[in-house]
Amino acid sequence: MxxxxxxxxxxxxxxxxxxxxxxxxxxxxxxxxxxxxxxxxxxxxxxxxxxxxxxxxxxxxxxxxxxxxxxxxxxxxxxxxxxxxxxxxxxxxxxxxxxxxxxxxxxxxxxxxxxxxxxxxxxxYPIKPLEKLTYVEEDTRFALAQQQPLPGASEKGIGEYFPLDGAxxxxxxxxxxxxxxxxxxxxxxxxxxxxxxxGVLTGPWQMGKADQGVMVLWVARHFYEQQLAYIGFNGTGKQTRDMLHVADLYRLVDWQLHHMDQVNGEILNVGGGVEVSTSLVELTKICQEVTGKTIPIKAVTEGRTADIPLYITDNSKVTALTGWKPEISIRQIVEEVHEWLQENAEQLSYVLK
Known part of the structure; x- marks a missing residue:
């Protein structure tokens, strides 16, 4: 091929x-x-x-x-x-x-x-419909309630039939x-x-920035002992995303390349799902444990343009169609990124520090 x-x-x-x-x-x-x-x-x-x-x-x-x-x-x-x-x-x-x-x-x-x-x-998926979803504020994160006002949304996350009208x-x-x-x-x-x-893709060799690559950015700031901030949503750090290790994505793309007739014409939501999700405050705790470092984190109550409190992928369709589901946990992702930073600290410092 x-x-x-x-x-x-x-x-x-x-x-x-x-x-x-x-x-x-x-x-x-x-x-x-x-x-x-x-x-x-x-x-x-x-x-x-x-x-x-x-x-x-x-x-x-x-x-x-x-x-x-x-x-x-x-x-x-x-x-x-x-x-x-x-x-x-x-x-x-x-x-x-x-x-x-x-x-x-x-x-x-x-x-x-x-x-x-x-x-x-x-x-x-448009911002205003996502903001209309019913959230539960837990101790360390926002979570989706079981009953939702819009189609394509449930406690499992956002499915392919979520409304597309809006900015x-x-x-x-x-x-x-x-x-x-x-x-x-x-x-x-x-x-x-x-x-x-x-959903949010991550793993070693991602050059993480504040607007794209938040997982690597979070680990790198701990590794290099630099400051971070919980921005928006009252500065609590409860905004939550699912994360997908690029190696998990590879397994799906590999399957698709070799079974193209079975996925031809399909749209598939692909992410970490509830099982591989984290809030910023939860991610901070894991980063502290893995890196052994604690850094200052500011609380900024004012939000950023186009930001949302929560996004979780519902993988039901892709799993039913292909048998694929993510396997690499949040902690393993942090550990792999930290190991990569340790091995390439000098080479990467001009990008990530």
């Missing part, structure tokens, strides 16, 4: 590329990336050492696909991933990457009749617009596609 991974030097793309090459040494894997995100350049040597062919290019440019041979599958893992992208300035890069770039990827896949695996986001962030809008185009290519061109609406 020949596979193109866009965003292939990014956190998710490189992890998928390395795992595919490790498990299928005979596969030809191409990683296309513009290296815009700080720290992505650190993955080039890792990719080359594993036998992945790195292609320096940009999905916004159709010409940059010309050097890539025919492939059997495209994994679209490229994105401007920040929820805050475009809100404080021009949205051009965001739109051209997350929407126009996806269309270029679709056309490349169509040219070669390649299967198309799209990594979307839980951020396609969601420019980032979420570009990903949803890409999903709509993927539907059209699937229906009218016969392109085999699957859409994975991912």
């Amino acid at each position: 020949k596979i193109l991974i866009t965003g292939g030097a990014g956190f998710v793309g490189s992890a998928l590329a390395l795992s595919l090459k490790k498990n299928y040494p005979s596969y030809e894997v191409y990683a296309l990336d513009n290296l815009k995100r700080r720290g992505s350049e650190l993955n080039i040597n890792r990719l080359k050492a594993a036998g992945v062919e790195f292609v320096h290019g940009d999905i916004r440019s159709r010409e940059d696909f010309d050097s890539i041979p025919a492939v059997d599958a495209v994994i679209e893992a490229s994105a401007e991933p920040s929820v805050l992208a475009g809100l404080n300035g021009s949205p051009d890069y965001l739109i051209n990457t997350n929407l126009v770039g996806t269309i270029n990827c679709l056309n490349f896949a169509l040219k070669h009749k390649a299967a198309f695996v799209f990594l979307s986001t839980s951020r396609i 969601r962030s420019l980032y979420g809008a570009t990903k949803l617009a890409s999903e709509l185009m993927i539907h059209e290519y699937n229906e009218f061109y016969g392109l085999k596609t699957v859409i994975n609406r991912c």
Whole structure:
């Protein structure tokens, strides 16, 4: 099999590329990336050492696909991933990457009749409907109540039939617009596609920032003994997310690549679920235990644009369809990230410190 991974030097793309090459040494894997995100350049040597062919290019440019041979599958893992992208300035890069770039990827896949695996986001679900959900405030987190006022929501999390009307962030809008185009290519061109609406992805080699990659950011700030803040929701740190280790995502993408007919045309919510979820205050406690360090954490009552108190993925559909479910716990994620930081502290300090 020949596979193109866009965003292939990014956190998710490189992890998928390395795992595919490790498990299928005979596969030809191409990683296309513009290296815009700080720290992505650190993955080039890792990719080359594993036998992945790195292609320096940009999905916004159709010409940059010309050097890539025919492939059997495209994994679209490229994105401007920040929820805050475009809100404080021009949205051009965001739109051209997350929407126009996806269309270029679709056309490349169509040219070669390649299967198309799209990594979307839980951020396609609009903010105001999410805010209408019934929450329970527990000692250390917010949790979803059993009875919910909207379809697609339950104590298990958010399912695929949650309402889509409303604003969601420019980032979420570009990903949803890409999903709509993927539907059209699937229906009218016969392109085999699957859409994975991912929750918070994490793991070693993620260059975490405040607006994207919060798990790694939290562990790194403890490791380097720097300050953090509980922002919004009265500064309690009870805002809660499910987390998905990139190795768990890989197991699903691997299955999809080899069972494309069984997932063709599907939209799947993919995340850690209730079992692999944490609030910030709970995450702080685990970080203290794993790193052995306690750092100052400010309480900021004022919230941030596009932030929500709680998001948990309901994996019921993807589990029923594929048998997949996440296996790596919050504590194991923190331990792996901490070990990675210890092994690469000097190399990573300019990005994460």
